[in-house]
Amino acid sequence: MTSRRTAEGGLIDRSRPLQFSFDGKSYQGFKGDTLVSALLANGVRVMGRSFKYHRPRGPWGAWIEDPNAVFNVTLDGAELPNCLGAATMLETGMEARSVNAFPSARFDLKGGLDLLHRWLGAGFYYKTFIWPDWHLFEPMIRRMAGLGELNTDLIDGYASDQLHDHCEVLIVGGGAAGLAVARAAAEAGQDVVLVDDHDVAGGRLYQLDSVEGQTPRDWVDDQLAAIEAAGGRVMTATTAFGVFDHRLVGLAQQGAFGTAPRLWRIRADRIVLASGAIDRPITFADNDRPGVMSLDAACEWLARYGVLAGRDIAVLSNNSFAAPAVRMLARAGANVTEIDPTDGAIRALGGKRLKGVEVAGKRHPADTVLVSGGMTPLVHLWRHAGGKLDWCEQRQAFLPGATPEGMAAIGAANGSFDLDHALAEARAVARHEPRPDGTGTYRLTPLWPKPGSKGRQWIDFQHDVTLKDIELAARENYVSVEHLKRYTTLGMAPDQGKTSNMAGLAAMAAIQGRAIPEVGTTTFRPPFVPQPIALYSGPHAGQLYHPLKRLTLEAQHRAANAALGEYGGWLRPGWYGSGDPKFHIRDEVVTARKVAGILDASPLGKIEVIGPDAERFVDFIYYNTVSTLKPGQIRYGFMLTERGHIMDDGVIARLDRNRFLISCSSSHTDHVRAHLETWRQDGNDPDRIFIHDLTQAWSTVTVTGPKARDIVAALDIPLDLSAGAFPHMTLHYSSFDGTPVRIARVSFTGDLSYEISIRSSRAADLWQALAAAGEKLGACPVGIEALSVLRAEKGYILIGKDTEGETMPHDLGFGIPRQKKRAAFVGDRSLHMEGANRDDRKQLVGFSVEPGAPALPVGAHLVGEGERPRSQGYVTTSHDSTTLGHPIALGLLERGADRIGERVTAWHQGQRFTATICAPCFFDAEGERLHA
Structure with missing residues (x-):
């Protein structure tokens, strides 16, 4: 094997030799080499096999345009499939092996398939395997398809920043x-x-x-x-x-x-x-032989890597770039013969080892044929x-x-x-100046494939598409370039047609007697060069598939010994304290009911809808009527899907004439924002409605309980907090220590509550001030677990927990808008369909359990009587209420509203439980504490 490395030159670092192997044999290259340049320097010509016929292939191009040298490469235990060898930088210890070849590229057991080429032309699989049944051949064909082998161990940890x-x-x-x-x-x-x-x-x-x-x-x-x-x-x-x-x-x-x-x-x-x-190839008989290469690529190998493509070189070129290339190769020590490719028929001589080229019947001995068909x-x-x-x-x-x-x-x-x-x-x-006139000195003589030429003339080197395949496609009426591509697989190799498309288009144009631009080109689609799928998926896997959102007050919660957990996609305090959670949660519930609780409600959605058409838009989005709100007023309502099912609930406040604030569920904010944007752009003028998600910009601290007003008053906020001046379901702006705040009287516990929102940079100061004021009165911080008990006692629901995919507003007792709202809204027609009016719909009810009895398990089925009772509903929420002194539950039950007062059986994992059906509100049904 002859070394092709020049004594000097190139951009490689000759002081840093690198050891590597190809198909099991060891070689040496230098820092700055590619796998292909290093193999060429070592005299290796055969680096792969073609896809269909398994013909030997050597490199054609010096970079991403090369379709032939495709390797599986292993380094330090990492294995990557289908690496473009001409664009893979060499590293010491690399183990490269040719794809689509066994046991090696030089000797491939499947090379005999080339003997069957007469029966394996374009589209042969469509015709041959249709009888007697395609499915008999499908497993074998699928095993033979594809290039390279994917090591599934690579998947773990292979992620893109x-x-x-x-x-x-x-x-x-x-x-x-x-x-x-x-x-x-x-x-x-x-x-x-x-x-x-x-x-x-x-x-x-x-x-x-x-x-x-x-x-x-x-x-x-x-x-x-x-x-x-x-x-x-x-x-x-x-x-x-x-x-x-x-x-x-x-x-x-x-x-x-x-x-x-x-x-x-x-x-x-x-x-x-x-x-x-x-540079593009010239099409001639047996032009796929190893040693037939791009003239420009040979100059790149010499200039960048100090590698001479051959010693006895024949150059076939139709353009003016050949002259300086020939001089460059000759100066490097090559014996170069220039041959005019327009003189007559051309044929490469030899097999795995190229012996020369024949032009117009004259043979020219050469170990390398460099061709240039134009840029x-x-x-x-x-x-x-x-x-x-x-x-x-x-x-x-x-x-x-x-x-x-x-x-x-x-x-x-x-x-x-x-x-x-x-x-x-x-x-x-x-400089944004006019471009210079002229086209330069570049000249070429058109030289395209000639239909009817003798010999096997290769258009797509990797996919084994020949000129005869294109002629066959034309005879079978696959004359559109897009049909030609799919019928013959032209341009579908790893180089994605960079070397083959122009020759294929020219051949089809010549067959049809048309000009090349009349035939057109195939569609150019990303990526420009193949990229690993991990590039697009990025880090969105494992824990980062749906990353946790973090609270501005996380440090304060940790300092208060909070047990943090995921709730609705947020890392939030579940309870405070390091002992048995059951006792901490119970104490927080008791304190919140008797004194007050302070909780971080920052994850609540804060989406503003602004613009001249905002009023009409929110009326359309909400099941309830919103346009009757006055500035400063708040209303509870539902958003529905087009099928009338509840998507989210929450409150909406009117800030001024053309500005509304939607406070949606913490876990649904992203979905609600997308929902609003979808409808903003469908049937509306998007220049008159604007959606702004400010959830992360504002932090919210809620104070709830009988002493809530006293705690908030301790902040010296310039605002009248009395019930008369600041009633339930209203909103005011004020300031805390010189910073604007927004205070809403809304409650998720059934007690007097104030939600105070402040810009996130001042959230810690607000939390500390409220905690200090609350501590003097005996209040405590409250986590999500205690809040869940408090809301259940009041009968407040969680969408997705106390509802299912078919729950409608009237199933929860909110039926008036369905009957009286005249303006169109999302889901309105669906609320009057036959299914929406069935008398056996599952409705929200409460379940009261006798003191001392076990709580109903969440998910327990509510069953009827008889030997084979069927499920009539299920338990959605269940807690042992310290406030009420007995367990309570919420659930969905067929005809539940009409069955209040009945006893019901709950079945769960072989156990039976009993409870009494009741209204879903267990605490302060008259709302006196809420309006205090």
Whole structure:
């Protein structure tokens, strides 16, 4: 095996050798190599097998455009499937193995499939396996499908960090044009971010002798230093994989091998596409042989990695870029022969080891054939953004056409292949000046696949699509490019058509006798290069799937010895104290009923609805009528689904004529916000209604109990707290220690209550002041568990706990709006459907248990009499009430409202319990304490 490494040159660090293996054999490369460049340096040509026929494949391209060298790579126990070898940076200890090959790429047992190629053409599986039954063949075909092997152990811990950012100018591509525009924009004072998918920026510049009088490396270093000195940011090893709505760009930033890329979502005021162009193949007989490579790729391997693609090289090119490439290869010691590919039929000679090329009947011995069929601009991101493409006859390529808003293409991505022209264009775009005229010196002779040519001519190297397959598709009327793609799998390889699509489109155009732009292109979709699924899922797994929301007052609760737990997605105090929770909860209930309790009610939703149409909107959203409220008044109400089922309950306050405050359930805030936004945009003018979720901005401390007024009065709040001036279900603004506060008289306990909301930065001061005032009177902090008992004693429900997916307002005793509300509202028609009026609907009732008897288990079924009693409902809430001296429960029971006073049996896990059906309100049914 012959070494192809040059004695000097390249960007690699020759002082840092790296050991690695491929298909079980050990090799050495250097820091800065890719897997492909290191293997080429060691004389390895066969690096993979094609998907269908298992033909030997060598690398075609030097970066993401290569479809052939695809590896499973293991390093330090981490194994990643389907790594693009030409874009995977080498690390010491890497173990690479070819995909779709056994036992190795050089010798593959399935290579014999190529002998059956006459019967395995495009669409053979549609025709062959239909008889006698597709399902007989399906398991075998599925086992053969796909590339690589996924190690499921990788899934654990393989998660992507996700970041959000903004900039004025985002430049994609760190070649000559990208660096020039980034420097000019940064020095003009703009916030610039430059991204490049290589570890070392510079694009193809390293193939040149000089750039503006400097060596390529010095010129690149100067540009990077100037960009950063002007405040710009440079992100290397970062791929812009997609452009989405409103100039949102997805970036995948590579980290250490075995870790998921970091996802950046950057929204830019302006995007400059400097993504460059790639060399395209020339189609001829047996052009898939290992050793047939891209001319541009060979120059990249030499310039970046110090690797000579071959010693005896034949160059076939139809464009003006061939001359400097030939000089570069010759200076490196290669024996180069230039051959005109337009002279006649072409055929590669040899098998796994290339022996040369035959052109017009003349044989040219060579160990490497380098081809260049013309440059194809990388316009994928342009199309993602909605940009159009124009066909350029001179360049024989699609170029950016109609410009998407806030986006520009420059350099090779725009067809400006000459360096001087690209630099001038980039600097003009940065300064918002007119672009220079002209197209540069690049010239080429059109050279596309010729239908009817002899031999097997390969269009898609990885998926084994030949020119004959495209001709077959045309005969079978798959002439649309989208149908052609799906019927033949053209362009569906890991390179996603970067090397095959243009040749495929040209072949179909020639078959139909049409021009290439008439045939069109396939749809460009993200991602620009394959990305691991973990990039999109990010950290949303395990504990972070639905992360806990945290209270501003968490430190104060911990200092008070609170037992914190998850309640409705929030980390909240369950009770206070380190002993038996049962006794702490009981003491909190007793104190709240006799004196007062202080609780953190910050998670209650605080969503404002504002605008000229706000009144009409909230009337439509709520089951109750809201428009009759006056500023400062509060009303309890329900939100329904379109099927009339209760989605959430809570209170709504009118702050002024066009402003309402919705206080929804703590666990439903996100859902309610989405519900409001959905209806705001459906049948309404969104410019006349605005939804603002201020839940996190305000913290709320509730004081509840007979002494609540005295505790709040101790704060010296300038507000009359008397029942006459401040009645139940009203709201006032005031101030605490110079900070505005909003105080609402609403209760979830059945006792006199004040909800005091303050900006979160002052919440700790408010809590400490109330705690100190309450301690003097014998009050205590109250956790969620005690609050649950207090609310159950009053018969207050929790949506989702005391209701089910079919519960309607009249099942809870709220039937008047259904009969009297004339204005349309969400779910109104459903409340009058046959199912809504059944006489056996489950209704909310209470259950009173005799003193000394055990409490009813939550979830216990309420059953009738007989040998085989059926379930008529179930218990939803159950507590042993210290206030009442006996257990109580709430539940849903068929015809429950008509059965108050009956005895009922509850069955749970083989045990039977009895209780008396009663009204759901057990405490202060007259409401005297509530209105005190």
